[in-house]
Amino acid sequence: MQQPADHPGHPAVPHLTTALTGPLLELERRILDSMPAIERWFRLFWQDHVPPFYGSVDLRNAGYKLAPVDMNLFPAGFNNLSEDMLPCAVQAAQAAVERLCPDARNLLLVPERHTRNLHYLTNVARLVRILAATGLEVRVGSLSAEVTEPTVISLPGNEQLRVEPLARRHGRVGLFGHGDDPESTPGAGFDPCAILLNNDLSAGTPEILRDLRDQVLVPPLHAGWTVRRKSHHFAAYDEIADEFARLISIDAWMVNPYFARCSAVDFQAREGEDCLAESVDHVLTRIRAKHKEYGIDEQPFVIVKADAGTYGMGIMTVKDASEVRDLNRKQRNRMAVVKEGLQVSDVIIQEGVPTRERIEEGTAEPVVYMVDKYVVGGFYRVHRERGIDENLNAPGAHFVQLAFAGACNLPDCRALPGTAAPNRFYSYGVVARLALAAAAIELERTAQLLPKASSAPDVAVAQ
């Protein structure tokens, strides 16, 4: 795929060697032709729903279908976005901040606890830069017990990130300095109007963040993995995909992977295997029917993964129900625990969408980033050792920037589908925004699910 000649200003778009066949081109054509209807649909949707502050979506492009397979509400990886996309990200963040608290002067960013991962910290620094460019004073407050005083971390490219210990006073969290009098008046130190989580709360809902007094916390605590379930998201996505499919007259399956869910699974105790096997079989059967309907010559597979999992942990590819009955000890251990030692008990069985995209001799999948309701960039996650039916979010993956700026909101309608990168990227942006819409619905519905804490401490430091 060549960079279209009429977009000379766009930085290099990776040369995709994707061998695209009929159906996706049809889907692409349909999406392009329906652009006015699609954009109007989104415009009206966002009149009634609040977009998440930000999010990233993993997409898989199978040639015959294009679907989201994961939606992250605490996206890392902003450092992988093209520098060219930053102005759009800042503009989108301005809209998000306006929605959050228009009279904000400062914002506190709460990152993941691990303080040694330079890639992750570079993401945090990038987020700080984007948010600061909206005109906020942005500081970073850590939940980590290891951060006991302000710490400056050196990052590649001469950047620095200052991380400070999070503290709570009078029902508000902020940065109140080391050794300050905890009885001093509210407003001392850095007492933000808004707190942005870049921590998915896999370790549980921190008491320090509960029941804040007049502070806005986004994403909300129930977006954390203590409460969140992929199956809640994809249940909401089912409805969005159905509505979208009616809007542009396609089969919703073209943009939606089937899924099933098993609860009370204990991989180590070998409990719940029947549910797993039955669900795998059920989903495989449904995929086979669709493959037959559309004449797709592919072996169906499903992805079995933790319903509350993240970080590409606890994920396996399954092509037959018998496989989930014959797990060896190593496989069971691998599936049983995800990030921060969280035990897996709920499992989602999701239709596997093979990726047909290859970049630099690796298997690739696009990841699309959004802030507020806007697409602000993306990249390809590329893995040289993984197959087209495997999870690519694994050690050994690398990232190829997509300046899909012009791409995502400027399709070149004159180009034939399949020949111009902007068209493909517009489709990616549309499907990613469908997942974002589903996340908005999901968060509305799960707002009641946050377990009550014993009682929030009024004076505390990050545990």
Added chain:
Amino acid sequence: MQQPADHPGHPAVPHLTTALTGPLLELERRILDSMPAIERWFRLFWQDHVPPFYGSVDLRNAGYKLAPVDMNLFPAGFNNLSEDMLPCAVQAAQAAVERLCPDARNLLLVPERHTRNLHYLTNVARLVRILAATGLEVRVGSLSAEVTEPTVISLPGNEQLRVEPLARRHGRVGLFGHGDDPESTPGAGFDPCAILLNNDLSAGTPEILRDLRDQVLVPPLHAGWTVRRKSHHFAAYDEIADEFARLISIDAWMVNPYFARCSAVDFQAREGEDCLAESVDHVLTRIRAKHKEYGIDEQPFVIVKADAGTYGMGIMTVKDASEVRDLNRKQRNRMAVVKEGLQVSDVIIQEGVPTRERIEEGTAEPVVYMVDKYVVGGFYRVHRERGIDENLNAPGAHFVQLAFAGACNLPDCRALPGTAAPNRFYSYGVVARLALAAAAIELERTAQLLPKASSAPDVAVAQ
């Protein structure tokens, strides 16, 4: 000025040979240091006021001051913006359309009447492209009597623009086809929810656009030159500049040119010369005092121009009051009439702000473009034959694109002022947005000034 090393993705920023001296660097530093306060101020301002749909601002950078000298509410020249800025422009247009009519499916663009200026028509095509990318069906309806049927105009770069005759039916304007039954039901043809004017109405307020039934017209008719006066704008700007100056603790003069106004001037009949001469003298005296206060060694000058003028017509540079008394016939003729033969009777006498910027051996001034409340790009207007104290909007001017994307909302706060292009451009973006805020106030205040029409025709074609 070098492109900063940490913005490798930014397309070339012109090398400015500006010899910047103390005060502007101070102003720049002050603006950068006050960024959180400034952005918060804008955020709160736009909670209470509606931004114009779009606008462009001519700035002059004198080294010791940086000020808007003209604010265009019907900006042409979108074709001069960098292609890289388009995604941001689309994002901003999405916000504007949302504000205008969220359930819009289509939008009618009404351009200037002159259909032969390919530069202008390329601007119209660019606007169509930006607006269409928000998901609207966009068509172009002309007020020109010469456009009697749909006409496809070929533009450079293989582009085409279709222009159709504007018509009115049942109190609504749209494109109702050639020879259609005028008595047919409303909704036939192209019956838009919103109409965007890219015509400054120098020729008067078209009857066909008055009192539309359930259609939104932006900018409103009173933004056209029949009603609009530069002096109304700069009166509003006085207040905005004062507020801004208090906010960041500067002298408002640093961002605000003095002005005075004379009405009932008739250049050909030599009426109103006393007012002109007194006003010139008054403004020159005020400038001299400021020059003395700041030790600026420059000869003060004023720009005398039509208060309702545009297109760089009817403009002269004056350094002494006697000059406006001694106009020869040619000068008087040149000042008496502006675009579309509009007679000049109101005149604004504006402090001249010399431009210290030079590009490619020409005198240069930045022009900043905004859509909704966002800066979406800009360029330098460059003129090789004009001096630093002259109007550059004249035949012979050319344009140098600024991809001041990252620039306008991503200042590089680590860089020293004067060394990094993004800092200067952030300042430009701030001052341009101050003019936009003044335009919002101006339009609120002038809403009552539109003269009533005799009666709007219910069935009519463009006159």
